[in-house]
Structures are given as structure tokens and as C-alpha cells.
Amino acid sequence: MTGKGEEWFTEALRDRVGQDEPPLILTAAGVAAVGRRQRMMRAWGASAMAVGVGVSLMVVGLQVIPGEENSAAAGCAPPVPATSVPLPEGSAWPFVDELPQVGPTAGPPDRVGPRPDLKAFECAVRENVLGELPDARFGRIYTGDGTTPAPLQGMAADHALGDRQDTRYGVMAAAVAATRAGHGAILVSAQPVDGDPYPGRCGPGKVCDARTGPHGEPVELFVRQSPANPGAIGYTVYVYTGRTAVVATVTNTPDADVRLPVTAPTPLLTVDQLITLACDPRLALWP
Amino acid sequence: MRTTAVKDEGFAEYFAARARPLRRVAYAMCGDWHLAEDLVQHTFVQLYRHWRRVRTETVDAYARRTLLNAYLSSTRRSRWERSVAEVPDQPGPDDADGPAADVLALLAQLPPRQRAMIVLRHLEDLPVAEVAELFGVSEGSVKSQTSRGLAALRTRLMEA
Numbered sequence: 001m002t003g004k005g006e007e008w009f010t011e012a013l014r015d016r017v018g019q020d021e022p023p024l025i026l027t028a029a030g031v032a033a034v035g036r037r038q039r040m041m042r043a044w045g046a047s048a049m050a051v052g053v054g055v056s057l058m059v060v061g062l063q064v065i066p067g068e069e070n071s072a073a074a075g076c077a078p079p080v081p082a083t084s085v086p087l088p089e090g091s092a093w094p095f096v097d098e099l100p101q102v103g104p105t106a107g108p109p110d111r112v113g114p115r116p117d118l119k120a121f122e123c124a125v126r127e128n129v130l131g132e133l134p135d136a137r138f139g140r141i142y143t144g145d146g147t148t149p150a151p152l153q154g155m156a157a158d159h160a161l162g163d164r165q166d167t168r169y170g171v172m173a174a175a176v177a178a179t180r181a182g183h184g185a186i187l188v189s190a191q192p193v194d195g196d197p198y199p200g201r202c203g204p205g206k207v208c209d210a211r212t213g214p215h216g217e218p219v220e221l222f223v224r225q226s227p228a229n230p231g232a233i234g235y236t237v238y239v240y241t242g243r244t245a246v247v248a249t250v251t252n253t254p255d256a257d258v259r260l261p262v263t264a265p266t267p268l269l270t271v272d273q274l275i276t277l278a279c280d281p282r283l284a285l286w287p
Numbered sequence: 288m289r290t291t292a293v294k295d296e297g298f299a300e301y302f303a304a305r306a307r308p309l310r311r312v313a314y315a316m317c318g319d320w321h322l323a324e325d326l327v328q329h330t331f332v333q334l335y336r337h338w339r340r341v342r343t344e345t346v347d348a349y350a351r352r353t354l355l356n357a358y359l360s361s362t363r364r365s366r367w368e369r370s371v372a373e374v375p376d377q378p379g380p381d382d383a384d385g386p387a388a389d390v391l392a393l394l395a396q397l398p399p400r401q402r403a404m405i406v407l408r409h410l411e412d413l414p415v416a417e418v419a420e421l422f423g424v425s426e427g428s429v430k431s432q433t434s435r436g437l438a439a440l441r442t443r444l445m446e447a
Contacts, residue, residue: 028331
């Protein structure tokens with residue numbers, strides 16, 4: 001089909017695309033379910049509008065009619081454009097090194113089961129973060145294994161966190177962000193654990209604060225400040241739901257280790273916003 | 288219920304046959320597997336919604352057109368990109384480890400429409416006439432654009 005003298009390109013392109021093709025996460029059933037949901041929402045939107053006309057402006061104001069523009073990742077916030085925020089040399093991902101253990105992993109794969117749905121995890125993270133930071137620009141963050149996933153992209157956390165956190169079987173999503181206030185980093189991970197392995201380790205006079213999530217989850221809050229980097233602040237929360245530990249970190253420096261220069265007065269999210277994010281039931285991948 | 292089951296069965300068969308090839312096309316266009324998967328998800332969701340009305344002989348064209356539109360939309364500045372902060376631009380493509388690895392990085396330097404034309408011609412092996420119809424341009428325009436694009440790629444590859 002292609003012209004003479006162009007075979008070199010066809011061959012090179014096919015080779016390149018086939019080099020690192022990851023497994024397909026989408027399924028026909030999943031896509032069909034999203035399609036049905038969209039159709040129902042569209043029908044609902046049309047009915048609501050019909051009812052709303054002449055009845056109440058408020059009803060019309062509340063309805064949601066999804067359109068083509070926002071359906072690119074149906075059931076999920078749109079993909080986050082990869083405006084890269086390069087980090088200085090040597091700043092790649094040495095984070096959480098001073099944080100205590102999340103807890104032992106739940107065990108070997110036969111106990112943990114197959115890796116859960118990355119897409120659902122990613123959608124929940126994206127929706128929360130983009131909802132709280134609608135005007136932010138997001139960049140890739142370099143992981144410990146040398147990869148640069150798209151901002152807030154769900155990925156296996158097996159090696160991404162190096163040896164600092166035992167996240168075998170876990171998943172994560174991270175990004176650097178730039179807001180009007182300055183730069184910051186955000187990282188959310190989930191991993192299987194045997195419940196809350198350290199009940200009571202946080203509280204008055206201890207290194208972390210004990211909180212309770214909106215659904216009654218035990219929450220551990222660590223606030224980190226760096227003597228070597230005045231003004232740098234990191235909030236990290238550990239949330240235990242069922243057999244899942246969610247760890248969420250936000251900082252006011254463009255790395256999760258609060259080592260880079262401070263450009264924002266506070267982390268990207270408040271403590272309450274971070275707890276709300278980390279307690280999203282969709283992140284509890286191991287019930 | 289019966290109709291839905293039949294519809295879903297046909298859709299699942301088509302998905303099984305075409306999801307991966309379309310994702311490769313999307314990846315070749317955008318250079319990002321993650322975005323490629325989102326574009327393919329969008330394509331199949333739209334396809335599912337209109338599955339009953341799409342004829343067998345036009346389903347491939349419908350899927351390609353939806354994917355192409357989604358890709359071109361994704362290249363336009365979104366609300367997330369309307370900058371409010373001074374963030375440095377994305378660094379250039381990583382060092383390639385051979386001509387094959389160079390191809391996507393070089394392709395990314397072409398304008399999105401030209402890139403998409405080349406991908407559809409060379410990865411999907413679409414005839415010029417079908418590419419022209421997809422883009423709503425003449426066959427001559429497809430020929431000249433793909434030819435110019437490939438010439439530019441060849442030159443850049445030589446310079447690299």
C-alpha cells in the first residue's frame with residue numbers, strides 16, 4: 001500500500017510500536033458498561049431538562065449533561081497533559097525515607113490475589129486531585145526505577161518506590177504540579193496490608209497525629225518539615241480500610257521529599273483535602 | 288435483554304479484534320501508551336453507544352474517525368494547559384537507542400494532522416483514498432503531506 005522507498009519507515013514504525021507495548025487494561029465489558037452509563041445519563045439529562053422547564057431554574061441548574069468533550073475518559077476525569085516539570089539532577093524520588101513503615105504486606109501473591117484495577121484507582125486519584133486543583137498544570141515525576149509515567153497515571157508500585165517502602169503488589173499515581181501559589185508534588189499509593197498494623201502509634205506527644213476519616217477509617221497524619229530546607233512542608237496520611245493501606249503525600253516543593261526549593265507557602269492540598277482524597281472508598285482496592 | 292446480549296456479543300468480538308491495533312495507532316500518534324488507552328476507551332465507548340446504527344462495512348471507518356477526532360482534540364490546548372504558573376517546557380525526547388527508537392520521537396516533531404496521516408498510511412496500511420476521506424481532503428493532499436513528512440523524518444534521522 002505504501003510507496004516504494006518508504007518501507008524503511010513502515011518497518012521502523014512497526015518495530016518501535018511493538019517494542020514496549022503494555023498489556024491492554026480495557027475490557028469490552030468495561031467499555032460497554034461506561035457506554036450504557038453515558039447513555040442513561042444523557043437520557044436522564046434530557047428528561048430532567050424537560051421537567052425542569054417552567055418548573056424550577058434550580059433543577060435545570062443542577063443537571064449534568066455529559067458531552068463529547070468530556071467523555072474522553074468516560075467515568076473518569078480527562079487525562080492529564082504531560083507538561084513536564086523537570087527536577088534537578090539527583091532529586092529523583094528519594095522520598096518517605098524518614099517516614100515509618102506503613103505495615104507488612106498482606107503476604108504472597110496467592111493471598112493478595114491479582115493486582116486490582118489500575119484504571120479505577122487512577123480515576124479516583126485524578127478526580128480528587130483535579131477537583132481540588134482545577135487550574136494546576138501537572139508534570140511527570142521521576143520514579144525510582146527510571147520511568148516517567150504520565151502525571152497521575154496509575155502504575156504498579158513494585159519498584160517505583162525503591163526499597164524505602166514495601167509496596168509489593170501495590171499501585172500508585174504521582175505528579176508534580178504548578179499552581180498560582182507555586183510548585184508542589186503529590187503521590188498516592190495503595191497496597192495490601194493486614195489491617196491496621198500499628199494501632200495507637202499516633203496521638204498526643206507522638207510523631208504523628210491520629211485522625212478519623214469520613215467513613216470512620218483510622219488515619220495517621222505525619223507533618224514533615226525539613227531543617228535543611230526552611231519552609232518546606234510535607235503532609236502524609238496513612239489510611240487503613242479493610243486490607244488496604246492508602247498513603248497520600250503532598251508537599252510544597254516539586255519533589256515528595258521536600259528537598260527542593262520552596263516556592264509555595266503551603267502544600268498543594270490542605271490536610272483535610274488530603275484526608276478526603278485518601279479516604280475515597282475507590283482507593284480501598286483490597287477490601 | 289436478548290437484544291442487548293446480541294449487541295454486546297458483537298461488540299465484544301469487534302473489541303477483541305480491534306482494540307489492540309487501534310491502541311497501537313493511537314500510541315504512534317501521541318507517543319504515550321496511557322493517553323493511547325484513554326483515546327481507545329473513548330473510541331469504543333462512542334462505538335458502543337452507536338453500535339446498532341453502525342453498519343458492518345463502515346465500522347472500521349467509524350472507529351478510526353472517532354479515534355482520529357479524539358486524538359486531534361487531545362492535542363489542542365485543554366483547560367489544564369492554560370497556564371497560570373511558569374513551568375518549564377517538557378524536555379526533549381529521551382536519547383534513542385537506534386533508528387527504530389528514533390521514529391516516534393521524530394514523528395512527534397511533525398504537526399498532529401500530518402503525523403496522524405503518516406501513521407494511518409504506514410501502521411494501519413490504509414490506502415490514500417481512505418485517509419483522504421477520513422481527513423476530508425483530496426488524495427493529492429494526502430500524498431503530498433505524507434511525502435513531505437517522510438522526507439522531513441528522513442532528513443532529521445540522517446542529521447541525528
